[in-house]
Amino acid sequence: MSDRLRPSSAGPVAEATGDLLRALRESPPLTQCITNAVVTGFTANVLLALGAAPAMTDIVGEAGMFAGIASGLLVNLGTPTPEQRAASVEAVGAARAAGTPWVLDPVAVGALPVRTALARDLVAMRPTAVRGNASEILALAGRGGGGRGVDAIDTTEAAADAAADLARQHGCVVAVSGPVDLVVDGEQSIRIANGDVLLTRVTGGGCALGAVMAAFLGTARGTGHTPATAVAAATLAYTIAAEDAAREASGPGSFAVGLLDALASLDPASVAERAHTTSAFAPEATA
Amino acid sequence: MSDRLRPSSAGPVAEATGDLLRALRESPPLTQCITNAVVTGFTANVLLALGAAPAMTDIVGEAGMFAGIASGLLVNLGTPTPEQRAASVEAVGAARAAGTPWVLDPVAVGALPVRTALARDLVAMRPTAVRGNASEILALAGRGGGGRGVDAIDTTEAAADAAADLARQHGCVVAVSGPVDLVVDGEQSIRIANGDVLLTRVTGGGCALGAVMAAFLGTARGTGHTPATAVAAATLAYTIAAEDAAREASGPGSFAVGLLDALASLDPASVAERAHTTSAFAPEATA
Amino acid sequence: MSDRLRPSSAGPVAEATGDLLRALRESPPLTQCITNAVVTGFTANVLLALGAAPAMTDIVGEAGMFAGIASGLLVNLGTPTPEQRAASVEAVGAARAAGTPWVLDPVAVGALPVRTALARDLVAMRPTAVRGNASEILALAGRGGGGRGVDAIDTTEAAADAAADLARQHGCVVAVSGPVDLVVDGEQSIRIANGDVLLTRVTGGGCALGAVMAAFLGTARGTGHTPATAVAAATLAYTIAAEDAAREASGPGSFAVGLLDALASLDPASVAERAHTTSAFAPEATA
Numbered sequence: 085m086s087d088r089l090r091p092s093s094a095g096p097v098a099e100a101t102g103d104l105l106r107a108l109r110e111s112p113p114l115t116q117c118i119t120n121a122v123v124t125g126f127t128a129n130v131l132l133a134l135g136a137a138p139a140m141t142d143i144v145g146e147a148g149m150f151a152g153i154a155s156g157l158l159v160n161l162g163t164p165t166p167e168q169r170a171a172s173v174e175a176v177g178a179a180r181a182a183g184t185p186w187v188l189d190p191v192a193v194g195a196l197p198v199r200t201a202l203a204r205d206l207v208a209m210r211p212t213a214v215r216g217n218a219s220e221i222l223a224l225a226g227r228g229g230g231g232r233g234v235d236a237i238d239t240t241e242a243a244a245d246a247a248a249d250l251a252r253q254h255g256c257v258v259a260v261s262g263p264v265d266l267v268v269d270g271e272q273s274i275r276i277a278n279g280d281v282l283l284t285r286v287t288g289g290g291c292a293l294g295a296v297m298a299a300f301l302g303t304a305r306g307t308g309h310t311p312a313t314a315v316a317a318a319t320l321a322y323t324i325a326a327e328d329a330a331r332e333a334s335g336p337g338s339f340a341v342g343l344l345d346a347l348a349s350l351d352p353a354s355v356a357e358r359a360h361t362t363s364a365f366a367p368e369a370t371a
Numbered sequence: 372m373s374d375r376l377r378p379s380s381a382g383p384v385a386e387a388t389g390d391l392l393r394a395l396r397e398s399p400p401l402t403q404c405i406t407n408a409v410v411t412g413f414t415a416n417v418l419l420a421l422g423a424a425p426a427m428t429d430i431v432g433e434a435g436m437f438a439g440i441a442s443g444l445l446v447n448l449g450t451p452t453p454e455q456r457a458a459s460v461e462a463v464g465a466a467r468a469a470g471t472p473w474v475l476d477p478v479a480v481g482a483l484p485v486r487t488a489l490a491r492d493l494v495a496m497r498p499t500a501v502r503g504n505a506s507e508i509l510a511l512a513g514r515g516g517g518g519r520g521v522d523a524i525d526t527t528e529a530a531a532d533a534a535a536d537l538a539r540q541h542g543c544v545v546a547v548s549g550p551v552d553l554v555v556d557g558e559q560s561i562r563i564a565n566g567d568v569l570l571t572r573v574t575g576g577g578c579a580l581g582a583v584m585a586a587f588l589g590t591a592r593g594t595g596h597t598p599a600t601a602v603a604a605a606t607l608a609y610t611i612a613a614e615d616a617a618r619e620a621s622g623p624g625s626f627a628v629g630l631l632d633a634l635a636s637l638d639p640a641s642v643a644e645r646a647h648t649t650s651a652f653a654p655e656a657t658a
Numbered sequence: 659m660s661d662r663l664r665p666s667s668a669g670p671v672a673e674a675t676g677d678l679l680r681a682l683r684e685s686p687p688l689t690q691c692i693t694n695a696v697v698t699g700f701t702a703n704v705l706l707a708l709g710a711a712p713a714m715t716d717i718v719g720e721a722g723m724f725a726g727i728a729s730g731l732l733v734n735l736g737t738p739t740p741e742q743r744a745a746s747v748e749a750v751g752a753a754r755a756a757g758t759p760w761v762l763d764p765v766a767v768g769a770l771p772v773r774t775a776l777a778r779d780l781v782a783m784r785p786t787a788v789r790g791n792a793s794e795i796l797a798l799a800g801r802g803g804g805g806r807g808v809d810a811i812d813t814t815e816a817a818a819d820a821a822a823d824l825a826r827q828h829g830c831v832v833a834v835s836g837p838v839d840l841v842v843d844g845e846q847s848i849r850i851a852n853g854d855v856l857l858t859r860v861t862g863g864g865c866a867l868g869a870v871m872a873a874f875l876g877t878a879r880g881t882g883h884t885p886a887t888a889v890a891a892a893t894l895a896y897t898i899a900a901e902d903a904a905r906e907a908s909g910p911g912s913f914a915v916g917l918l919d920a921l922a923s924l925d926p927a928s929v930a931e932r933a934h935t936t937s938a939f940a941p942e943a944t945a
Binding site (some may be wrong): 117121124128129130133138139140141142143145146149150167303309340341342344346347348349 | 407408409410412413449450451452453479482483484485488555572573574575620621622623624625627629
Binding site (some may be wrong): 630 | 769771
């Protein structure tokens with residue numbers, strides 16, 4: 085843990101998670117996903133199970149118009165075809181114009197040139213949040229060479245300073261996934277120790293979380309909750325559901341099925357007592 | 372219910388469903404699907420579970436040739452990339468030339484411009500059947516602005532007249548999905564009250580039904596059953612299987628898995644007694 | 659069974675399977691898949707469950723660079739868009755330059771012109787292994803017209819001579835999937851009678867095996883095991899896991915889920931005693 089941070093009560097994020105989950109189910113946020121071909125189905129099912137309304141609108145000529153009416157947008161760079169690259173730029177421009185919160189997931193950035201160039205362009209367009217594993221966050225901050233494809237080869241804490249720098253530089257929330265998830269926004273630092281290792285044995289385990297973040301950000305608009313709180317709440321709801329699924333699973337196949345069931349039956353009232361979170365504020369702004 | 376319709380016996384459709392399901396399994400219809408990237412895997416698995424032979428042949432230079440030999444074709448506009456748009460036009464042209472029955476699923480038509488233009492072109496090419504939710508059918512008939520993406524915001528009955536108009540105008544069957552499914556062909560109107568709300572919590576729950584319709588239409592060729600009967604039979608078989616799956620499910624994840632198991636074990640002999648259908652004939656042709 | 663083959667002990671392949679599975683889990687092979695849109699998610703989940711590291715890097719400008727660092731590569735022609743066709747050629751060129759073993763899965767070759775031309779080009783680039791059903795292997799060898807799409811209409815044994823010819827002509831391993839799987843390399847012929855018919859009721863049941871072969875080939879590099887042994891070991895591990903899954907399944911849906919669980923829990927020590935394999939050597943080289 086960075087020595088610029090001091091621990092404080094975890095209560096606010098855990099309480100906010102229950103409130104946001106209730107609000108999400110009452111008024112399902114239309115959540116646009118421009119995401120990779122491997123996880124589109126799973127991602128849509130995660131959103132539906134949670135109670136959100138997915139829309140995988142990712143073609144040129146429609147992605148931008150849709151981003152203007154969506155509640156939240158995910159741009160995931162896992163399999164960035166030319167069509168998706170153009171649609172991503174179109175959607176992000178429209179999301180910015182409309183004030184739609186958007187999440188950038190720079191999958192395998194650093195290791196591969198096409199997505200690395202695109203990720204650099206997109207992060208400069210000031211996403212509401214960036215989500216990645218430690219290797220991806222280090223690479224996006226210019227501090228590492230990236231992992232081998234989608235695998236993190238660095239620990240979350242090794243990426244904490246890079247995440248804080250990225251957050252301050254681009255005015256965004258940065259979420260680093262790992263055994264302990266880290267969410268920073270330049271002011272605040274939240275750590276979430278819920279979840280299960282089976283999330284790393286299912287394709288889309290991380291990518292779908294990016295979509296859940298976009299959904300929670302959409303729900304949080306106008307509620308007074310900060311983007312960092314919404315991103316942490318998304319992480320907490322998702323990883324608590326993962327614990328429920330892991331308890332019943334016989335392996336990664338039944339875990340993925342159970343995760344959908346658990347998201348659908350997740351009780352907002354139980355989230356606070358099950359949270360393993362800490363949050364801290366930086367004592368001073370640093371460049 | 373439109374006052375132009377009078378109730379009659381539900382027996383014929385329910386009986387036909389068992390017969391067509393038996394015939395489908397004896398001689399699996401080669402069912403070509405040009406469908407959206409979110410649901411390709413689930414759709415193929417639904418067809419395989421049912422006993423049909425899926426083929427997701429959707430590239431230019433192959434889609435047309437394949438439509439000439441397929442038993443049935445689905446064109447679903449959920450994520451219409453330029454390649455898929457061109458392949459769809461190629462396939463539909465070949466299907467018409469060869470007499471291959473084809474189903475158009477105009478996902479999110481009305482709300483989004485690229486697919487709306489394509490859907491208008493394709494419906495003018497006289498599909499054997501059109502399948503959509505109420506908002507999509509209203510939009511395709513020029514009577515509504517479309518839903519928010521894939522969500523229906525109108526009821527099935529609100530779309531009944533638009534469905535009948537579309538059916539008469541293009542000489543096709545129109546199927547409107549909802550809590551009660553409606554199938555019309557300009558002469559006849561069939562309502563099916565089987566199914567489960569969990570179908571709306573699984574991505575592809577509706578899209579896969581379009582593929583099942585294409586499979587049943589392929590099987591029905593040369594049997595004397597009308598396209599409307601085949602489309603209604605597909606709906607009935609699928610929604611009865613959904614009831615079996617819902618009974619055992621703990622949520623949307625286990626429901627989707629159970630739906631595949633239930634389709635594979637669906638007993639043709641039990642369909643008739645489990646059907647909740649009504650059918651009616653228009654007493655006179657109306658413009 | 660070809661009369662050029664005489665039976666010998668099945669021990670070596672079965673023993674090698676346990677050793678390679680242990681090695682794969684200790685050092686997960688980075689397995690690049692350029693595969694069809696229907697099965698990307700399932701294929702990645704199969705690799706993750708087994709213990710390998712999937713990467714579905716399939717765009718131009720990245721596919722080649724990645725093939726140079728991957729442990730193994732799969733090129734599957736199920737839905738060959740123009741982008742994927744170009745990426746496949748790029749990746750194969752880089753794999754050859756780097757010595758990365760690669761597997762060609764010529765889905766539906768023979769029946770469809772675009773992929774047939776591409777498959778002919780790629781097989782001439784000397785894949786480490788070719789995997790297909792009997793109809794596909796016959797078509798690739800110029801001895802048949804191909805099946806109806808992905809369906810085999812020929813038996814494995816009917817393709818045995820064509821497989822041996824292909825293997826000798828291109829210096830590759832050829833694997834023919836069927837009730838009894840056949841693996842030949844011009845010298846040796848291995849038959850594997852494990853598995854379950856439910857593999858044919860799940861989309862990607864065969865395609866994912868091609869990815870498992872690429873993973874095992876990556877693990878086998880530098881171990882002294884031949885490519886034919888690695889391909890046979892992949893088949894044996896996969897089909898034994900399928901038997902575990904079939905025992906618990908209620909149909910194709912629960913079978914696919916259970917297959918992932920079974921791959922994750924497959925015990926290397928139990929593989930040898932569960933194997934139903936025979937292997938034979940050709941008594942003389944034949945043209």
